[in-house]
Amino acid sequence: MSAIVSPVREPIVTGSKTYHQITEDICAPTEKAPNLMWVIAFGVAVTLMAFGVFCILWTIWFGIGTWNLNRTIGWGWDITNFVWWIGIGHAGTLISAILLIFRQKWRTGVNRAAEAMTIFAVLCAALFPGIHVGRIWLVFYFFPVPNTRGPLWVNFNSPLLWDLFAISTYFTVSLLFWYMGLIPDFATIRDRASGLRKKVYSVLSFGWVGSAKHWQRFESMALILAGLATPLVLSVHTIVSFDFATSVIPGWHTTIFPPYFVAGAIFSGFAMVLTLMIITRKVLKLEDYITIAHIEAMNKVILVTGTMVGVAYITELFVAWYSGYVYEQFAFLNRAFGIYWWAYFAMMACNVLSPQIFWFKKMRRNIFVTFLMSIFVNIGMWFERFVIIATTLARDYLPSSWSYYTPSWVEIGIFIGTLGIFFTMYLVFTRVAPVVAIAEVKSVLKSGGDQYLEVNKKEYLEVMENEVRKQKKQTVDA
Amino acid sequence: MENRNILFGLYDDEQVLMDAVREAKEDDLDILDVYTPFPVHGLDPILGLAESRLHVVGFLFGCVGALTAFLGMSWIFTDEWPMIIGGKPYWSVPAFIPITFEITVLFASIGMVVVFYAVNGLTPRTHTEVLHPRITDDKFAIAFDTSHATEDEIKQLKSFFERSGAEVHIKE
Numbered sequence: 001m002s003a004i005v006s007p008v009r010e011p012i013v014t015g016s017k018t019y020h021q022i023t024e025d026i027c028a029p030t031e032k033a034p035n036l037m038w039v040i041a042f043g044v045a046v047t048l049m050a051f052g053v054f055c056i057l058w059t060i061w062f063g064i065g066t067w068n069l070n071r072t073i074g075w076g077w078d079i080t081n082f083v084w085w086i087g088i089g090h091a092g093t094l095i096s097a098i099l100l101i102f103r104q105k106w107r108t109g110v111n112r113a114a115e116a117m118t119i120f121a122v123l124c125a126a127l128f129p130g131i132h133v134g135r136i137w138l139v140f141y142f143f144p145v146p147n148t149r150g151p152l153w154v155n156f157n158s159p160l161l162w163d164l165f166a167i168s169t170y171f172t173v174s175l176l177f178w179y180m181g182l183i184p185d186f187a188t189i190r191d192r193a194s195g196l197r198k199k200v201y202s203v204l205s206f207g208w209v210g211s212a213k214h215w216q217r218f219e220s221m222a223l224i225l226a227g228l229a230t231p232l233v234l235s236v237h238t239i240v241s242f243d244f245a246t247s248v249i250p251g252w253h254t255t256i257f258p259p260y261f262v263a264g265a266i267f268s269g270f271a272m273v274l275t276l277m278i279i280t281r282k283v284l285k286l287e288d289y290i291t292i293a294h295i296e297a298m299n300k301v302i303l304v305t306g307t308m309v310g311v312a313y314i315t316e317l318f319v320a321w322y323s324g325y326v327y328e329q330f331a332f333l334n335r336a337f338g339i340y341w342w343a344y345f346a347m348m349a350c351n352v353l354s355p356q357i358f359w360f361k362k363m364r365r366n367i368f369v370t371f372l373m374s375i376f377v378n379i380g381m382w383f384e385r386f387v388i389i390a391t392t393l394a395r396d397y398l399p400s401s402w403s404y405y406t407p408s409w410v411e412i413g414i415f416i417g418t419l420g421i422f423f424t425m426y427l428v429f430t431r432v433a434p435v436v437a438i439a440e441v442k443s444v445l446k447s448g449g450d451q452y453l454e455v456n457k458k459e460y461l462e463v464m465e466n467e468v469r470k471q472k473k474q475t476v477d478a
Numbered sequence: 479m480e481n482r483n484i485l486f487g488l489y490d491d492e493q494v495l496m497d498a499v500r501e502a503k504e505d506d507l508d509i510l511d512v513y514t515p516f517p518v519h520g521l522d523p524i525l526g527l528a529e530s531r532l533h534v535v536g537f538l539f540g541c542v543g544a545l546t547a548f549l550g551m552s553w554i555f556t557d558e559w560p561m562i563i564g565g566k567p568y569w570s571v572p573a574f575i576p577i578t579f580e581i582t583v584l585f586a587s588i589g590m591v592v593v594f595y596a597v598n599g600l601t602p603r604t605h606t607e608v609l610h611p612r613i614t615d616d617k618f619a620i621a622f623d624t625s626h627a628t629e630d631e632i633k634q635l636k637s638f639f640e641r642s643g644a645e646v647h648i649k650e
Contacts, residue, residue, distance in 0.1 A: 019515065019616035144554070156551045157563045157573040165580040173587045180591065183600070184614070188515070191611040206595065207604025210614055212525055214598050215517040220530035221594050225587060228536070232583045239576055439516040442616075 007457040011450035012106050015288040019442050022289075026434045026441070027189055029284045034431060037283055045423035052417005055410045056131055064134040066410045072403035073393040077411040078132045079243075080385040081418060084268065085125035086167065086240055087261075087381060090233055091269025092118025093174060096181075097229035100222065105448050106297050108440040109290045112185075113280060114273050115178040116433075120425040121272070122171045124418040129164075131414070159242035166239040173232060177225050180218070183208050184439045237265040244388065251331035251392035256319070260312035264381060267305035267351070270298050271377035276426065278371045280435060289436045292365050299364040302377065306355030309384075313352065331392060339404060340391040343383050350380020484510065485635055486609055486621040487644025492518045495618040498642035499524050502620065507638060513609065513619040536590040543585025547578040609649050620644070 017025070034042075059066055069076050092114040099107035130139055142164050144154045154161050187208040190201035208214070241261035244252040274295065281290040320332040336344050354376050357363045364370070395402055429435070446452050489495040492514065502509055503524060512525060522529075551574045555561065560568045595601065613619050622635050639646045 020612075023515075023615045144550075151559065153554045153559055153561075155561075155563060156555060156577060157566065157570055159576075162576040162580075165577045169580040169584040172584060176587055176591045180594075184516075188614040191608055191614045202605060203602045206600040206602055207606040208600060208614075209606045209608060210513045210515060212512040212514065212518075212521055213527055214600075215514060216522050216527055217530045217532055217594055217598060219517050220532050221590060224533050224536050224590060228583050228587055232580075235576070235579060242576075442516040443519075 005447045005456045005460060007453075007460055009448070010291075010293040011453055012109060012291060012293055012448035013289060013441060013445055014291055014450045016451040017288060017445065017449060019445065022442055022445070023188055023192075023438060025286070025288065026436050026438050027192060029430060030189060030432060030434065031192070035283075038427065038431075042424070042427045045420050045427055048416050048420025049424050050420070051413055052415075052420050055413030055417055056127075058410055059131055059414070060136055064132070066408060068406055068408045068411065070403055070405065072396060072401045073390060073405040075389050075393065076405050077386075077407045077415055078128045080382065080389055081415050082125050082128035082132075083240055083261075083385045083389075084382050085121045085128075085418065085422075087237065087265035087268045087385075088272045088378075089118040089121035089125065089170070089174070089269065090237060090262070090265035091273045092116070092121075093170075093229050093233040094266050094269065095273070096177060097226040097233065100226040101230060104297075105444045106294050108437055108444050109294050110273060110277055110298075110436075111440070112178075112181065112433075112437040113276060113429075113435050114269075115174060115181070116426065116429045117272060117276060118174050118269075119171070119178060120422050120429075121269075122167065122174065123425070124422050126167060126171065127418060127421075128414075159239060159246045162239045163243055166236045170232060170236045173225070173229055177222075177229060180221065180225070181437055181440075182433055184210065184218070185434045185437060188438055189434070234262055237262045249392055249396070250325075250327040251335065252388070254316060254319070256312055256315055260309065260316075263305045263308040263312065264351075264384060267302060267309055268377060268381035270301050270305070271374040271381070274298055274302075274370055274374035275378065278367060278374070280430065284430065284435060286436060289441060292367070295367065295370055296361075296364045299358045299370055299373075302373070303355050303358040303364075306351055306377070310352035313348065327397075331395070334395050335387060335391050338391060338395060340387065340394065343387045343391065347380050347383040347387050350376045351384060354380070482650075483624040483627075484609065484621050484649040485624045485627075485632065485646070486619045486649065487639035487642070487646050488610060488612070488617040488619050489642075489644050490617065492521075492618055494643055495620070496521060496524060498620060498638075498644065501642055502638060505638060507622065507635065510621045510623045513613045513621065515614050515616060515618070518618070532590055532594060535593045536586045539589025540582045540586035542589075544578055544582040546585070547581035548574055551577065607649070610647060624648075 013022075015021075067076065067078070092111075095107050095114045096111040099111075130136060133139055133142075142154065142161070144156075182204075183206055186201050186205035187210065190198055190205045193201055238258040238261065241257035245254055245257040247253060277290050277298075278295070281287050317332055317336075320328045323329070354373060357369065357373065390405055394404060447456065487498075489498060495512070495514070496518065499509070499512060499521065503526070509525070512521065514521070552569060555570075556568045562568070563570075566573070608614075609619060609621060610617060620639075624632055624635070627635075636646055
């Protein structure tokens with residue numbers, strides 16, 4: 001069988017794989033002892049995580065005073081990290097939901113890992129508002145639960161509460177979507193395993209056997225969940241941007257924030273996906289499933305979203321000037337040339353200038369350049385959030401309360417700790433679950449496998465020829 | 479499930495499977511189920527499966543979510559504990575939109591996923607008998623229930639499998 005695929009499409013599964021080989025290749029990492037590189041990486045990640053947990057406990061024990069926040073700058077690294085992690089999460093949903101709706105077949109190679117990344121990143125993000133409240137034992141005040149305080153409810157008009165709802169919904173829906181996709185693949189592992197492993201995967205796979213009706217419902221649900229997740233993911237970062245945009249601080253009070261945050265989120269998320277995928281494909285020997293074509297496609301997304309972010313930065317500056325509002329103008333002048341000028345220029349260099357290298361096909365297809373760029377973008381997007389938060393707060397309305405902020409070791413430790421948590425979870429994930437969606441790759445093999453390229457091309461040309469003939473006939477008939 | 483005899487044939491390719499299913503349908507053979515390692519497009523109409531109604535479930539749950547969130551917030555802020563926030567009216571509808579949207583999506587997704595598992599009979603404790611370990615790998619199966627089949631019927635099924643190029647197995 002072949003499919004009607006345009007011959008300009010590159011193969012997305014190389015190495016002339018059969019269905020069985022796909023199973024073998026992708027299940028292999030979960031079935032053998034980890035190699036030395038994994039053990040070292042895991043050791044490092046767990047150490048960082050332990051240090052992070054220590055710093056969190058330190059914060060909880062001694063209070064927020066251990067951070068260098070002050071009267072003027074009430075949000076620092078904590079909210080910067082929160083927004084950064086949430087943004088990283090967005091790429092997973094974009095790949096699995098939006099690209100599903102757009103029928104982008106290359107998504108099958110990276111969606112599983114990207115969704116896992118989303119879940120871990122959102123977990124890291126959710127940590128920050130939790131500890132930032134200071135008295136974490138009162139964190140249940142966030143939730144609209146009937147209580148003995150009046151009953152006093154939460155403020156449903158506050159963007160901070162919208163954020164809580166957005167992030168918890170986003171986490172739940174991503175988790176459901178991810179797990180649903182994992183079920184058939186867990187069944188594949190179950191049927192290859194024996195002993196205790198078989199029992200564990202029996203439970204995880206929910207007794208999936210691949211019945212035709214189940215598959216039909218599965219696909220139907222995947223499509224609807226994707227349809228729900230698409231507006232959801234856009235809403236999440238829109239609401240995150242509302243945390244700033246609905247305030248009356250010059251530099252934050254900007255209507256461009258929602259689209260600009262969403263573009264930035266996708267931008268940074270794809271960078272993190274690339275960072276992870278470039279290592280994963282090498283270490284787990286999945287180069288045939290996550291090919292250069294995949295990397296190039298993602299680099300194109302980086303180029304587009306990076307440029308969108310650049311346009312947003314410039315629009316902000318333009319609008320500040322055009323508004324004729326001196327406080328707004330000062331806020332942006334201060335952002336670029338004030339005390340935090342270095343952060344602004346790091347952001348501009350990493351987010352706007354450096355992705356322009358991807359106009360060149362050679363660069364898009366170069367793994368080393370891509371990896372380096374993905375790190376740049378991660379850094380740049382972190383700086384973007386820092387610039388928005390810290391520089392704006394440092395110079396507020398009253399020059400007498402102007403201030404400067406540098407993080408304390410506790411704040412740095414917590415950020416490093418979340419990196420540890422993220423990588424620990426990701427490393428565990430690569431050992432217990434298939435990193436590439438097995439069933440989905442199989443379903444695109446005949447249209448995207450390299451051995452079907454010639455067959456598909458022939459089919460395509462035949463179909464096109466028939467179309468042309470039909471049209472000619474119609475013209476003659478007319 | 480006791481004393482159930484299942485006769486099934488394994489195919490190597492989804493196209494061969496589809497042709498076989500079509501043939502079985504033409505011969506009026508009573509297919510128990512078809513098992514595949516991945517969703518095979520175009521199989522549902524041949525098998526005569528009705529379109530899934532999960533989207534209706536999603537829509538209904540979404541409506542419940544939207545109403546819960548919107549009516550809940552309206553009740554709390556107008557009746558239960560009215561509060562003046564930023565000089566806005568108690569019933570400040572635009573400010574309720576984000577949460578209403580999030581809860582709509584949350585209810586629709588959770589409801590749909592729960593219903594999906596329920597109607598498929600999939601739970602962590604489900605232990606469905608696996609006909610063949612390669613079905614979740616690279617084999618495509620057509621299964622017939624032969625518990626009450628006569629010799630002739632079994633013969634007919636076997637010859638069907640032979641004709642369509644399947645590897646025949648029996649699971650008792």
